[in-house]
Amino acid sequence: MTTVRISDDALARAGGADKLAAAFEAKGCVVQRTSSWGMHWLEPLVEVDGKGFGPATLDDVDAILDGTSDKAIGVIAEHPFIAGQTRFTFSRAGRTCPLSLEDYEATGGWAGLKRARQIGSEAIVEEVKESGLRGRGGAGFPTGIKWDTVRKAEADQKYIVCNADEGDSGTFADRMVMEGDPFALIEGMAIAGEAVGATRGYVYLRSEYPDAIRKMNAAIELCADIIAPFVCEVRVGAGAYVCGEETSLLNSLEGKRGEVRAKPPLPALEGFLGKPTVVNNVLSLAAVPHILTEGGAAAYKDIGFGRSRGTMPIQLAGNIKHGGLYEIGFGVTLGELVNTIGGGTASGRPVKAVQVGGPLGAYIHPGQFDIVFDYETFTEADALIGHAGVTVFDDTADMLGMARFAMEFCAAESCGKCTPCRIGAVRGVEILDRIKAGGRKRDRLELMPQMHNTKKDAGRDTGDEIGLLTDLCETMKFGSLCALGGFTPYPVMSALKHWPEDFTRNPELVEKALSEPAE
Amino acid sequence: MSDKSEIVGEIIARHHHREGPLLPILHDVQAELGCVDAESEALIAKGLNLSRADVHGVVSFYHDYKSKADPRPVVQVCRAEACKARGVEKIIANAQQAAGERVKIETVYCLGLCSAGPAARTGDDLHIRLDEAGITKLVENA
Numbered sequence: 309m310t311t312v313r314i315s316d317d318a319l320a321r322a323g324g325a326d327k328l329a330a331a332f333e334a335k336g337c338v339v340q341r342t343s344s345w346g347m348h349w350l351e352p353l354v355e356v357d358g359k360g361f362g363p364a365t366l367d368d369v370d371a372i373l374d375g376t377s378d379k380a381i382g383v384i385a386e387h388p389f390i391a392g393q394t395r396f397t398f399s400r401a402g403r404t405c406p407l408s409l410e411d412y413e414a415t416g417g418w419a420g421l422k423r424a425r426q427i428g429s430e431a432i433v434e435e436v437k438e439s440g441l442r443g444r445g446g447a448g449f450p451t452g453i454k455w456d457t458v459r460k461a462e463a464d465q466k467y468i469v470c471n472a473d474e475g476d477s478g479t480f481a482d483r484m485v486m487e488g489d490p491f492a493l494i495e496g497m498a499i500a501g502e503a504v505g506a507t508r509g510y511v512y513l514r515s516e517y518p519d520a521i522r523k524m525n526a527a528i529e530l531c532a533d534i535i536a537p538f539v540c541e542v543r544v545g546a547g548a549y550v551c552g553e554e555t556s557l558l559n560s561l562e563g564k565r566g567e568v569r570a571k572p573p574l575p576a577l578e579g580f581l582g583k584p585t586v587v588n589n590v591l592s593l594a595a596v597p598h599i600l601t602e603g604g605a606a607a608y609k610d611i612g613f614g615r616s617r618g619t620m621p622i623q624l625a626g627n628i629k630h631g632g633l634y635e636i637g638f639g640v641t642l643g644e645l646v647n648t649i650g651g652g653t654a655s656g657r658p659v660k661a662v663q664v665g666g667p668l669g670a671y672i673h674p675g676q677f678d679i680v681f682d683y684e685t686f687t688e689a690d691a692l693i694g695h696a697g698v699t700v701f702d703d704t705a706d707m708l709g710m711a712r713f714a715m716e717f718c719a720a721e722s723c724g725k726c727t728p729c730r731i732g733a734v735r736g737v738e739i740l741d742r743i744k745a746g747g748r749k750r751d752r753l754e755l756m757p758q759m760h761n762t763k764k765d766a767g768r769d770t771g772d773e774i775g776l777l778t779d780l781c782e783t784m785k786f787g788s789l790c791a792l793g794g795f796t797p798y799p800v801m802s803a804l805k806h807w808p809e810d811f812t813r814n815p816e817l818v819e820k821a822l823s824e825p826a827e
Numbered sequence: 828m829s830d831k832s833e834i835v836g837e838i839i840a841r842h843h844h845r846e847g848p849l850l851p852i853l854h855d856v857q858a859e860l861g862c863v864d865a866e867s868e869a870l871i872a873k874g875l876n877l878s879r880a881d882v883h884g885v886v887s888f889y890h891d892y893k894s895k896a897d898p899r900p901v902v903q904v905c906r907a908e909a910c911k912a913r914g915v916e917k918i919i920a921n922a923q924q925a926a927g928e929r930v931k932i933e934t935v936y937c938l939g940l941c942s943a944g945p946a947a948r949t950g951d952d953l954h955i956r957l958d959e960a961g962i963t964k965l966v967e968n969a
Contacts (some may be wrong), residue, residue: 519951
């Protein structure tokens with residue numbers, strides 16, 4: 309009897325994997341539902357004896373079984389997209405059944421936790437420090453140092469909170485971990501608990517991920533005895549992007565409005581319910597079981613670039629030919645990712661812009677494609693890695709429209725705590741609309757006789773508006789508490805800087821406004 | 828005792844022991860009653876010993892909770908950057924046209940299917956690689 313392997317990842321299912329699985333079963337095959345290999349352009353991908361066929365439809369079933377299908381891609385593990393990767397966090401992707409404890413154990417599962425329990429809390433933190441692991445949520449803060457702070461804090465109760473509120477467009481690595489390898493995340497949380505002395509863990513999971521919620525709940529139930537005395541629970545978000553910010557997440561978890569808290573106090577000392585709390589991203593926690601295996605920390609540290617150690621699961625998204633998950637050591641260039649690995653745009657048109665790091669990440673021009681994936685290099689280039697989502701746009705993209713959307717998104721998702729974000733984003737949308745319209749005439753107020761100090765000429769031209777926008781972005785950048793208001797200027801200003809022709813027919817205006825900041 | 832207070836009371840009892848029980852309670856009320864209206868807010872406030880303002884503040888903060896039930900089927904279409912890059916803005920008019928007054932088209936920001944958009948969600952079902960025809964069919968069958 310033929311064994312057929314098909315992913316039950318949300319993306320494969322959205323592409324019709326369930327019907328496909330049923331069709332193979334009807335033909336008498338044994339169907340195993342595995343995690344996704346991460347080659348999304350080939351989903352639903354059908355695997356027979358290690359060989360892949362995709363993207364498969366119901367019409368392909370017979371041809372796949374008799375070996376005549378033209379959708380054959382050869383041996384999956386040897387596919388260039390897979391063979392070129394260094395997979396630590398995603399070592400099981402495509403290879404195991406997500407909710408099978410047998411599969412998990414057979415592929416080295418729980419080894420990290422067992423060893424962690426033997427070596428004790430101080431040694432665990434030392435190994436995480438040694439690995440060089442930095443927070444994968446975006447800020448890149450060293451995980452080991454965060455854990456050490458919580459470990460040293462004295463309290464009757466401490467918490468591990470997993471930030472699974474993956475709201476950034478262009479990112480899906482957290483979702484793939486939770487759907488494809490949920491035990492790895494739970495093991496990572498249990499190890500974190502062991503390291504800092506916490507017995508309770510929460511996974512704050514966004515409501516837009518129904519499959520991940522279901523699988524995480526099932527996985528927690530299945531392994532409850534293994535991770536005991538550590539207890540883990542899923543909490544579902546309620547559709548607020550800002551809750552991906554750690555302090556806002558903690559408020560939400562407590563049942564409050566997801567408003568950002570001022571820091572200090574650090575969550576590590578006063579977090580969930582005022583107790584010391586580790587808040588880590590899914591990818592940070594899922595990297596931990598590997599690091600805690602014998603020699604894992606050194607192996608992790610050996611890969612990477614500069615101060616960015618280890619691997620980054622990079623997500624290739626948007627208008628890209630070969631989209632999916634690509635885990636590789638830091639140091640790869642953006643050009644390699646987009647053009648070589650990703651194969652350029654899906655539409656076949658030239659690449660116009662690439663946004664790295666979600667809605668708050670800068671738009672990067674193809675002229676900067678030699679930039680390497682490394683936290684420091686990106687910061688120097690006024691860009692951010694964020695959660696390592698890479699969203700590609702072809703030459704039909706309207707960058708003024710994208711800048712406007714960045715402001716619109718910030719206005720819609722602002723928690724309302726600080727003025728630059730809450731009101732600035734609304735004003736930003738208005739300014740961009742006026743830039744599009746080529747400035748504005750003097751308005752009714754300015755025409756009133758009392759307003760004798762206003763300019764007497766024609767109102768504001770595009771150059772004035774661009775000056776205003778630059779000024780507003782400065783204010784948002786430095787006057788906001790969290791990254792939502794503070795980083796929204798990145799996509800706006802980078803779009804303006806690199807594609808001035810999309811903003812005005814007179815690009816010199818932009819250059820002038822950027823070189824002499826508004827008074 | 829009205830039906831609503833019984834239902835809400837039961838939901839509160841189910842989650843009362845949890846740390847930070849409000850969001851799980853609101854999720855269940857929303858799922859069960861289709862909305863979290865003023866009456867439910869008052870019941871929850873009483874049950875958790877909070878002020879009604881506290882509860883209303885939370886309900887109105889999150890996009891997932893609605894103050895009024897809408898019996899129409901909902902199609903959530905992602906209109907975030909990655910789906911924009913794949914052309915969602917070109918097909919959104921088709922969705923709205925097919926929807927008319929019968930179906931509600933909601934905007935969501937990101938369903939995590941960014942490499943295969945435009946993406947949409949109906950209930951717990953997800954849909955990818957939508958084009959004009961695809962989204963029209965999806966809305967018509969909603």
